[in-house]
Amino acid sequence: MCPCCGQFHRLKKCWYAFPEQAPDGFVEREHLRMRSKEALLDSKLQEQVEKLKRKKDVSQSESIPEQCVWLLNCPAENFILPYSAKLIVRVK
Numbered sequence: 001m002c003p004c005c006g007q008f009h010r011l012k013k014c015w016y017a018f019p020e021q022a023p024d025g026f027v028e029r030e031h032l033r034m035r036s037k038e039a040l041l042d043s044k045l046q047e048q049v050e051k052l053k054r055k056k057d058v059s060q061s062e063s064i065p066e067q068c069v070w071l072l073n074c075p076a077e078n079f080i081l082p083y084s085a086k087l088i089v090r091v092k
Contacts, residue, residue, distance in 0.1 A: 003045055005036045012052050 002009050004017040015022035016036035039045055 003048070004039050005032045006039075007032070011048060012056075017049050018053075 001007070002011055002014045002017075004011060004014045007014070011017060013021070014036070015026060016028070016032060017040070040049070
């Protein structure tokens with residue numbers, strides 16, 4: 001159960017704690033917004049949210065940008081390959 005809004009998901013998936021994750025067109029429910037606003041007054045919950053935000057920021061900075069990933073199909077002349085072979089190249 002989410003400690004922020006009280007719904008059945010983990011804190012890291014909470015759209016009230018992390019509104020940037022909410023899909024376009026998401027409309028907050030008033031009672032859940034009030035519950036989450038009150039819950040976020042708790043310093044322990046604030047620490048958890050900040051920790052998750054920092055963790056997300058680090059993982060995003062380490063990810064390979066889409067324009068730097070090249071998928072190459074390798075010919076199977078002398079060996080057998082699975083359906084498709086992929087090579088990831090990081091461009092600096």
